[in-house]
Amino acid sequence: MDLRKLRYFKVVADEKHIGRAAKVLHISQPPLTRQIQQLEEELGVTLFSRNPKGMELTDAGVLLREEVRNIFSLIEQATERTQKAGQGRLGRMDIAIFGSGIMGDIPKMLLFFKERYPEVNIVLHTMGKGEQIKALRQKRISVGFNRLLAPLADINSELVSMEKLKLAISTKHPMASEDSIPFKKIKEFPLIMYPTAGRPNFIDKTVRLCQLAGFTPDISQEVGDAVTGVALVASGFGACLVPESATVLSIPGVVYKPLSETPEETEVDLSCIYRNDDESPLLKAFLDTLREFRTIKDNRSLDELC
Amino acid sequence: MDLRKLRYFKVVADEKHIGRAAKVLHISQPPLTRQIQQLEEELGVTLFSRNPKGMELTDAGVLLREEVRNIFSLIEQATERTQKAGQGRLGRMDIAIFGSGIMGDIPKMLLFFKERYPEVNIVLHTMGKGEQIKALRQKRISVGFNRLLAPLADINSELVSMEKLKLAISTKHPMASEDSIPFKKIKEFPLIMYPTAGRPNFIDKTVRLCQLAGFTPDISQEVGDAVTGVALVASGFGACLVPESATVLSIPGVVYKPLSETPEETEVDLSCIYRNDDESPLLKAFLDTLREFRTIKDNRSLDELC
DNA sequence: CATCTCAATACTTTTAAGGTATTAAATAAT
DNA sequence: ATTATTTAATACCTTAAAAGTATTGAGATG
Numbered sequence: 001m002d003l004r005k006l007r008y009f010k011v012v013a014d015e016k017h018i019g020r021a022a023k024v025l026h027i028s029q030p031p032l033t034r035q036i037q038q039l040e041e042e043l044g045v046t047l048f049s050r051n052p053k054g055m056e057l058t059d060a061g062v063l064l065r066e067e068v069r070n071i072f073s074l075i076e077q078a079t080e081r082t083q084k085a086g087q088g089r090l091g092r093m094d095i096a097i098f099g100s101g102i103m104g105d106i107p108k109m110l111l112f113f114k115e116r117y118p119e120v121n122i123v124l125h126t127m128g129k130g131e132q133i134k135a136l137r138q139k140r141i142s143v144g145f146n147r148l149l150a151p152l153a154d155i156n157s158e159l160v161s162m163e164k165l166k167l168a169i170s171t172k173h174p175m176a177s178e179d180s181i182p183f184k185k186i187k188e189f190p191l192i193m194y195p196t197a198g199r200p201n202f203i204d205k206t207v208r209l210c211q212l213a214g215f216t217p218d219i220s221q222e223v224g225d226a227v228t229g230v231a232l233v234a235s236g237f238g239a240c241l242v243p244e245s246a247t248v249l250s251i252p253g254v255v256y257k258p259l260s261e262t263p264e265e266t267e268v269d270l271s272c273i274y275r276n277d278d279e280s281p282l283l284k285a286f287l288d289t290l291r292e293f294r295t296i297k298d299n300r301s302l303d304e305l306c
Numbered sequence: 307m308d309l310r311k312l313r314y315f316k317v318v319a320d321e322k323h324i325g326r327a328a329k330v331l332h333i334s335q336p337p338l339t340r341q342i343q344q345l346e347e348e349l350g351v352t353l354f355s356r357n358p359k360g361m362e363l364t365d366a367g368v369l370l371r372e373e374v375r376n377i378f379s380l381i382e383q384a385t386e387r388t389q390k391a392g393q394g395r396l397g398r399m400d401i402a403i404f405g406s407g408i409m410g411d412i413p414k415m416l417l418f419f420k421e422r423y424p425e426v427n428i429v430l431h432t433m434g435k436g437e438q439i440k441a442l443r444q445k446r447i448s449v450g451f452n453r454l455l456a457p458l459a460d461i462n463s464e465l466v467s468m469e470k471l472k473l474a475i476s477t478k479h480p481m482a483s484e485d486s487i488p489f490k491k492i493k494e495f496p497l498i499m500y501p502t503a504g505r506p507n508f509i510d511k512t513v514r515l516c517q518l519a520g521f522t523p524d525i526s527q528e529v530g531d532a533v534t535g536v537a538l539v540a541s542g543f544g545a546c547l548v549p550e551s552a553t554v555l556s557i558p559g560v561v562y563k564p565l566s567e568t569p570e571e572t573e574v575d576l577s578c579i580y581r582n583d584d585e586s587p588l589l590k591a592f593l594d595t596l597r598e599f600r601t602i603k604d605n606r607s608l609d610e611l612c
Numbered sequence: 613c614a615t616c617t618c619a620a621t622a623c624t625t626t627t628a629a630g631g632t633a634t635t636a637a638a639t640a641a642t
Numbered sequence: 643a644t645t646a647t648t649t650a651a652t653a654c655c656t657t658a659a660a661a662g663t664a665t666t667g668a669g670a671t672g
Contacts, residue, residue, distance in 0.1 A: 001381055003309050004660085018619060031661045033620060043385060045392030049585065052618065052669045059586055060391035067384030074380055075307055078373030079349060085366035086351030279355065280365055310629085324650060337630050339651060358638045358649060 003075075005039040006068045008032055009047065013065045017054040084119065088281030092121040096132045096144035099195075099225040104245025105161050105270060105297070106145050113289045120282065129198035136275055142283050144273045147243075148200050154276050158287060160294065162267040163243040166256040168233045180260040183213055190220035190238030192229045202268065206241055212263045230254055243268050309381075311345040312374045314338055315353065319371045323360040390425065394587030398427040402438045402450035405501075405531035410551025411467050411576060411603070412451050419595045426588065435504035442581055448589050450579045453549075454506050460582050464593060466600065468573040469549040472562040474539045486566040489519055496526035496544030498535045508574065512547055518569045536560055549574050 008025060012032065015021040022029040040047050047061035057065065084090035097106055110122060125141060132144035136155060149157050167181055169189065175181055187210070193203045203222065210217040220238045223229050227249065229240040234253040247256040259266060272290065274283055314331060318338065321327040328335040346353050353367035363371065390396035403412055416428060431447060438450035442461060455463050473487055475495065481487055493516070499509045509528065516523040526544050529535050533555065535546040540559040553562040565572060578596065580589055 001309060001385060003307060019617090027660090028662055029618095030620075030622095030663085034660085037620090043388055043392065045388055047388075050619065054618075058392075059397050059588060060388050063391045063397070064384065064388040067380070067387065071377065071380055071384060074373070074377055078370065078377060079307065081373065082349055082351055082353075082366050082370040085369045086349065086364075091365050091369070282365060325648090333629090334631055335649095336632085336651080336653095341629085343651085356650065360649075 008035045088285035090119045094123045094141040096125045096127045096141045109293045157271045157273045160270045168240040180258045182261040187215040192221045192232045192240040194223045314341045394591035396425045400429045400447040402431045402433045402447045463577045463579045466576045474546040486564045488567040493521040498527045498538045498546040500529045
């Protein structure tokens with residue numbers, strides 16, 4: 001079977017006239033006659049009854065015409081979809097986020113992407129740093145969002161945003177009425193820290209920052225994630241350093257205070273990671289969108305878009 | 307787009323190796339490489355990532371593979387269905403029957419046909435002789451069943467069966483207890499006759515038969531069809547000649563009596579008519595089946611089949 | 613009866629698919 | 643490091659098949 005024959009058949013069926021059909025197809029009449037003959041021979045079926053004034057479809061021909069319509073529309077769909085997939089505009093994208101990543105810039109960025117690529121199916125997976133890298137290598141995910149990533153040979157990372165740190169303290173604490181808290185005062189709070197897994201992590205960074213400022217922090221408790229940490233602050237366990245994005249969760253008994261007199265690098269990064277060798281157009285589209293998102297965000301014109 | 311390319315693509319996708327795929331396709335490797343390159347070029351999409359140990363589908367390639375499967379299965383279906391239609395094993399057949407044709411051989415024959423050609427959709431239309439011929443010429447039907455047909459230039463007819471005539475009389479009539487009624491006695495009954503339309507018809511034939519036997523029948527009433535006629539017999543209007551097949555309808559107050567001492571041709575035909583120039587395989591199949599049906603019926607082995 | 617209109621046939625040209633030999637790149641083995 | 647080895651890609655030639663030109667044949671039309 002041969003699409004050329006079907007295409008020719010379709011035109012002859014429409015024109016009911018080999019000569020006219022040949023003109024429509026921009027070929028001469030004899031080869032068209034032959035193609036139709038060959039098609040009939042191949043199928044073992046008479047498709048046209050030849051009248052002195054043209055050609056008429058037989059019942060079998062009428063049926064084939066319908067089928068041919070379907071075949072061509074399916075082929076058209078297939079090429080379109082394949083082309084879209086080739087441009088990263090169609091497909092499935094598995095993305096990893098971490099616990100408190102559901103707040104802040106990640107959902108905004110994902111929404112932004114979804115708007116541009118509505119036919120890309122985004123599947124979110126919650127996993128920690130180590131898991132993300134494993135999943136990337138096993139190609140179970142294409143992108144992971146995380147913080148404080150150590151460079152790796154086979155994995156690239158791309159900055160999404162930097163976030164200032166805030167100190168979550170109890171409303172009952174004497175400093176709860178202050179506008180901001182000087183960095184050095186952290187020494188005086190029993191600190192709740194997270195996460196327990198994944199090195200280097202937020203705890204390591206905090207300890208280093210404090211030592212830079214000339215003191216050792218009083219780590220009273222380690223927990224799995226920011227949400228748990230803030231919950232403990234409400235119960236009076238102590239204070240907890242959180243990235244700005246996490247302050248959207250308001251819990252009675254907790255206030256978030258900006259830090260003043262901070263050393264350098266009192267910000268944490270939010271980055272996304274992906275395989276070095278991933279050439280997929282989906283990833284390319286995702287990273288392009290991410291970069292554009294960052295630019296727009298820097299220009300503070302984000303609000304109009306989301 | 308070209309089915310050859312898609313076929314080749316499918317094999318390469320399965321084998322993940324151009325060389326092996328070429329062997330499967332019984333061609334050499336370079337033309338296969340070219341065909342794949344051309345396909346990629348045509349779509350503007352990279353379908354394979356070339357590794358040193360073979361070829362791997364990209365996401366777009368995976369999608370195309372699925373689509374190609376559907377395309378081929380659709381084409382396969384299309385050819386099969388077209389071939390079936392070409393052999394008269396698939397399609398729609400419009401058949402005309404007359405009023406009392408729902409009894410007797412016609413439904414048996416149709417059932418027999420339906421068993422052999424289960425994928426042929428039979429559509430029945432009830433119409434009289436004149437209508438049938440008109441509908442045939444306008445190609446609204448392919449076959450009509452009727453009786454006593456005059457030959458026509460553009461329409462063939464084929465005998466289905468001959469049926470003996472019986473006389474429907476009232477149970478109150480003195481002859482109701484006889485085993486059979488001599489043909490000449492018909493003279494003594496007021497006759498209810500049908501149909502009113504369509505020449506030559508059953509009335510013409512009956513009158514001729516009676517005149518052959520040396521008398522003129524006493525036609526007391528003309529009605530549209532056999533059922534109405536028999537109903538009038540029950541009410542005491544008189545007697546009514548009916549073909550044997552119509553005697554399946556039993557009405558209180560009516561008995562069917564065979565005729566004795568009949569002249570020649572006291573049988574009526576049941577025939578089917580079709581266009582002379584109808585070359586459709588469906589009609590051919592129908593007529594072939596009809597002939598076979600007649601043979602089986604003649605051998606009285608019909609009961610085992612229906 | 614000539615003429616016209618179709619589709620079909622005979623034969624030639626052109627296109628494109630297939631084949632052989634070779635190259636290029638990357639890995640694996642010595 | 644160097645040499646096989648394996649893979650796809652390229653260059654060039656051959657073959658097959660599709661398209662073109664000219665003509666024929668069959669049926670309708672004036």
